[in-house]
Amino acid sequence: MSDWQTRCAKRKQAQLESIPKEWIVKDPPQMNVMNIPKDCGLLSDHELEITETVDVEVILQKLAAGEWSSVEVTTAYYKRAIIAQQLTNCLTEIFIDRALNRAKELDEILKTTGKVTGPLHGLPISLKDQFTMKGLETIMGYAAWIGQYADSDCVLVEILYECGAVPFVRTNVPQTLMWGETHNNVFGRTVNPYNRYLTAGGSSGGEGALLAMKGSPLGVGTDIGGYLSVRIPSAFCGLYTLRPSYERLPYCGAVNALEGQESISSVLGPMANSMSGVKLFTKTIIDAKPWLKDPLAIRKEWSDKEYDLVYHGGGKRLCFGIMWDNGWFSTHVWRRRVHNTRLTGVVRPHPPLIRAMEITKRALEAAGHTVLDWEPHRHLEIYRNSETIFVADGGEDYQGMCELSGEPLLTSMLPEEGAHETTLEEPYVKRLVGKPYHRTAYELWNLHKEKRTLRKSHLDYWEATVSRTGTGRPIDAIISPAVAYAAVPHGLNTDSFYTTLCNAMDYATSVFPVTFVDGNLDHKHSPHEFYNHEDEAIYNLYDSGLFDGCPVGLQLIGRTQEEEAVIAMTEIVDRALREHEKGQESS
Incomplete structure (x- = not known):
């Protein structure tokens, strides 16, 4: 093996050796491994009770009351995280003694003082492998970064410690981060626990797989666009998340790809199995x-006024827009833009996504809200602008990091063996943007200027919906797919614009689970007039049998710096969905 391969093999072996032998479980043959933590016998009944508690506030209440100790909660989640690691390869850093020592300190403080250390007292939290922790490696998917130990904590970790949390694992990422798949040469590929033949998404795919298996009560990922996101892994893995606006939450000290690129800022966001976890994390970090x-x-404090939806009619009668796809409307009639003879969409969603939007529409209307069709606005221009910004360095950042070790740059996420058949030669965005090359400073400035113009245009377009809503306000939020499909086979996650739109426009955005793919309901649509070659390839990819049982999530898009309102509106949508589901079951 070459030097970089030897380094990767040794680092992976060190990770394997960090797993206690008594926590080793048998790897089953089935693709769906969601029930293995319950069935493998490693977790006690009490540990299952702890890790099956998805409401983070309940866990914190029990920790604060001393009903559960931080040591037993951290141990329970550590064991479940290690199970998830063996089945999905979701972790990077495993530091059991360090985390348990922290938990013991917190238990002792509570015992001697009767007071909690902070609002997250004793809570284990998982972190994407970008958030530096003093004394630990931050490899971020690069062979060259093996052996680079952080000499300080990033700001987020500082705040988590001050708030009483117990950071206990770090999770896997793709090489370069800028992929919708989680795979690198150091730790390997992360798979989806609902179907290991399928991807958990990226670049926060390690967090997605871990949280889906309830190996953590609360995780933190990052989001910069379609591929580097918290939203696609959350949609693929049945989770809740929040993509906050630029600079609302602290990123300082975390490592990143394309550092120095501030045209479209990367943001961090919570991922959890409940909206309570998303709200709790966001409020706690802002309150700090x-x-x-x-x-x-x-410098913007948490606003209860915004969370109470004072600027959205108090949340009593909201008006949502549904973006059925990038250019298709609920009338089910394909039509061309008046000002352009070409179809201007990107990708039409698969049948389960359409059904999820129909379910959400019915649930919201039953709850007394209004739902209108949202017609996309200048999507291809926004897509081209944002993706051109991302490649403005001509790939120098990625190439430079790989050249440090001699590691090859990954140019495909398809598995070397057993790759799923595809007719897609390259994602549409590559043709849209063209071959990457170094932009001059002046060319980049012009891209910034264009982006500002597009943001203003999109703002005006949104404001103009006041004439349609009947509430005296513009549409309160947009509901759309986060991605055009449920989790796909490895290497085939190419659609990204449903998410990238929000990064380019800097819209606060959540993702919430709606349903699961059902082969009896989600039949393949008749062929449509395809927007482009990728749209056609994605249409041909759909096979309900392949995706059956996978989670289907949607995103809720709010305005810039409107995190509190987005959280509150997502809670309203989530309640409406649960009530609608109960009504369907009772009938």
Whole structure:
């Protein structure tokens, strides 16, 4: 083996050796491994009770009351995380003694003082492998970064410690981060626990797989676009998440790809099995005044007024827009733009996504809200602008990191063996943007100028919906797919614009689970007039048998710096869906 391969093999072996032998479980042959933590016998009944509690507030209440100790909660989640690791390859850093020592300290503080250390007292939290922790490696999918130990904590980790949390694992990412798949030469490929033949998404795919298996009560990922996101893994893995606006939460000290690129800022966001976890994390971090530690963090306190939806009619009668796809409307009539003879969409969603939107529409209307069709606005222009910004360095960042070790740059996420058949030669965005090359400073400035113009145009377009809503307000939020399909076979996650739109426009956005793919309901649509070659390839990919049982999630898109309102509106949508589901069951 070459030097870089030897280094990767040794690092992977070290990870394997960090797993206690008594926590080893048998790897079953089936593709769906969601029930293995319950069935394998490693977790006690009490540990199952702890890890099956998806409401983070309940866990914190029991920790604060001393009903559960931090040591037993951290141990339970550690064991379940190690099970998830063996089945999905979701982890990077495993530091059991360090985490348990922290938990013991917190238990002792509570015992001697009768007071919790902070709002996250004793809670284990998982972190994507970008958030530096003093004394630990932050490899971020690069062979060259093996052996690079952080000499300080990033700001987020500082705040988590101050708030009483127990960071206990770090999770896998793709090489370069900028992929919708989680695979690198150091730790390997992360798979989806609902079907290991399928991807968990990227670039926060390690978090997605871990949380789906309830190996963590609360995780933190990052989001910069379609491929580097918290939203696609959450949609693929049946989770809740929040993509906050630029600089609302502290990123300082975390490592990243394309560092210095501030045209479209990367943001961090919580991922959890409940909206309570998403809200709790967001409010806790904002209440900690991150602007005192991160010079870029916006000085904006948590607003109960915004969470109470004062600017959205108090949440009593909301008006949602549904983006059925990038250019197709609920009338089910394909039509061309008046100003352009070409079809201007990107990708039409698969049948389960359409059904999920129909379910959500019915649930919201039953709850007394209004749902209108949202017609996409200048999507191809926004897509081209944002993706051109991402490749403005001509690939120098990625190439430079790989050249440090001699590691090859991954140019495909398809498995070397057993790859699923596809007719897609390259994603549409590559043709849209063209071959990457170094942009001059002046060319980049012009891209920034164009982006500002597009943001203004999209703002005006949104504001103009006031004439349609009947509430005296513009549409309160947009509901759309986060991605055009449920989890796909490895290497085939190419659609990205449903998510990238929000990064380019800087819209606060959540993802919430709606349903699961059902082969009896989600029949393949008749062929449509395809937008482009990728749209056709994705249409041909659909086979309900392949995706059966996979989670289907949607995103809720709000305005810039509107995190509190987006969280509150997502809670309203989630309640409406649960009530609608109960009504369907009772009837």
